[in-house]
Amino acid sequence: MSVTTINILLFGIGNVGSTLLKQIEESRDFIAKQNGIVFNFPIIANSTVVLFQNADQQQAWETDFKRSSIPYQFQEILDFLKNTQLENLIAVDVTASDVMLGRYLPLVQHGCHLVAANKKPNTVDLNFYSLLRSELVVQRKQFLYETNVGAGLPIIQTLRNLYQAGERITRIQGVFSGSLSYMFNRFSVEPFPFSQILADAERNGYTEPDSRDDLSGTDVARKLLILARELQEPLELDDISIEPIFGETLTRLLHETDYRSNKQALNRYLEERKQQLDPDEVLRFVGVLDLEKRRFEVKLTAVKRLSALGQLRGTDNLIEIYTESYGRNPLVVQGAGAGKEVTARGVLSDLLQIAQLVKQREVVRISEVSG
Numbered sequence: 001m002s003v004t005t006i007n008i009l010l011f012g013i014g015n016v017g018s019t020l021l022k023q024i025e026e027s028r029d030f031i032a033k034q035n036g037i038v039f040n041f042p043i044i045a046n047s048t049v050v051l052f053q054n055a056d057q058q059q060a061w062e063t064d065f066k067r068s069s070i071p072y073q074f075q076e077i078l079d080f081l082k083n084t085q086l087e088n089l090i091a092v093d094v095t096a097s098d099v100m101l102g103r104y105l106p107l108v109q110h111g112c113h114l115v116a117a118n119k120k121p122n123t124v125d126l127n128f129y130s131l132l133r134s135e136l137v138v139q140r141k142q143f144l145y146e147t148n149v150g151a152g153l154p155i156i157q158t159l160r161n162l163y164q165a166g167e168r169i170t171r172i173q174g175v176f177s178g179s180l181s182y183m184f185n186r187f188s189v190e191p192f193p194f195s196q197i198l199a200d201a202e203r204n205g206y207t208e209p210d211s212r213d214d215l216s217g218t219d220v221a222r223k224l225l226i227l228a229r230e231l232q233e234p235l236e237l238d239d240i241s242i243e244p245i246f247g248e249t250l251t252r253l254l255h256e257t258d259y260r261s262n263k264q265a266l267n268r269y270l271e272e273r274k275q276q277l278d279p280d281e282v283l284r285f286v287g288v289l290d291l292e293k294r295r296f297e298v299k300l301t302a303v304k305r306l307s308a309l310g311q312l313r314g315t316d317n318l319i320e321i322y323t324e325s326y327g328r329n330p331l332v333v334q335g336a337g338a339g340k341e342v343t344a345r346g347v348l349s350d351l352l353q354i355a356q357l358v359k360q361r362e363v364v365r366i367s368e369v370s371g
């Protein structure tokens with residue numbers, strides 16, 4: 001099988017980015033044998049420094065990154081692309097940064113396909129969302145972001161397949177946050193204060209880089225918005241109603257100061273909420289996208305301990321997709337909704353999808369040239 005080289009520009013080397021590099025290194029031979037694809041990393045960047053690499057340098061990226069990375073301006077990365085004329089480019093955004101928003105259009109215009117775990121580019125205003133997709137068509141580039149919702153779970157693709165097959169989707173609901181699932185699964189049954197469980201979630205890399213994005217409900221609101229836009233619903237983030245976990249007052253405090261200086265207040269608030277539960281109830285942070293009743297909301301809810309949501313464990317998400325064909329029994333997707341390994345694997349799956357397309361185009365181009 002002929003081998004196609006894919007050149008990756010990696011933005012972010014945290015939980016997900018560093019695990020992606022490790023997984024690609026571990027699977028290099030398997031991917032080459034199975035797919036005829038080799039991934040190179042000519043560019044690896046964090047928020048301040050970048051490592052420019054040649055193909056033969058790709059083994060010990062961490063050593064090279066520590067030794068040879070240099071401060072950069074984004075324009076230098078665009079100049080590198082122009083000067084090296086590298087082909088088969090995929091820019092991978094495994095940051096949570098707003099800064100990346102200004103980079104997507106230039107990257108596409110400089111020949112890059114896009115893969116993102118970062119939800120922000122898909123949840124800013126609709127003007128940018130539509131402009132990016134128009135530019136992707138003009139430049140014949142793909143943009144995949146399966147890990148935006150449910151980490152490695154096949155939620156976006158499942159929804160896209162249903163929608164494009166003409167299915168009428170009426171409601172999507174469930175637990176969409178891996179970190180909040182982990183926190184409330186444990187908080188409901190363990191004696192530990194919420195702040196300690198939250199610290200564990202952060203240490204495990206389940207939360208956003210700023211866990212207030214999770215605690216405020218904004219991360220789940222972003223996921224609902226991404227799914228709504230997949231169904232061509234012209235919604236903005238403000239259209240998703242968020243009932244804050246800690247009530248209005250404490251949530252304002254959360255935004256003004258780091259939660260670590262308000263632990264006691266947070267713990268007390270949720271302990272009181274826990275005491276109000278019936279013995280057969282637990283707390284779950286639930287999102288609802290009701291396309292018929294036009295109800296789009298995320299909130300902390302008491303559910304029956306023996307219900308599907310009540311029996312979630314670990315970082316599990318459980319997403320119910322109600323459609324005309326499935327009727328009263330929704331299509332259900334369940335599994336880990338956070339964690340660097342499952343997320344990196346989801347990013348790698350997106351990369352392979354685009355790489356296959358690049359390979360096919362390469363075969364067509366060669367056959368056209370050779371007549």
Ligand SMILES: NC(=O)C1=CN([C@@H]2O[C@H](COP(=O)(O)OP(=O)(O)OC[C@H]3O[C@@H](n4cnc5c(N)ncnc54)[C@H](OP(=O)(O)O)[C@@H]3O)[C@@H](O)[C@H]2O)C=CC1
Pocket residue numbers: 011012013014015016017045046047048094095096097099100117118119147148150151178205206207208209337338339340343
């Ligand atoms: N963790 C998980 O389970 C899941 C995460 N995701 C998404 O994946 C993304 C990354 O998450 P995670 O790896 O946990 O986060 P981390 O905080 O561990 O890593 C973020 C990385 O992005 C880098 N970064 C920040 N700003 C920029 C920038 N302007 N240019 C280049 N790099 C930048 C950071 O570099 P520096 O150190 O210099 O700031 C860091 O290397 C997030 O958007 C998250 O929502 C999605 C699903 C699950």
Ligand SMILES: N[C@@H](CC=O)C(=O)O
Pocket residue numbers: 147148149150151176177178179180206207208214219337338
């Ligand atoms: N912080 C997010 C990570 C995945 O999107 C979550 O907790 O689900």
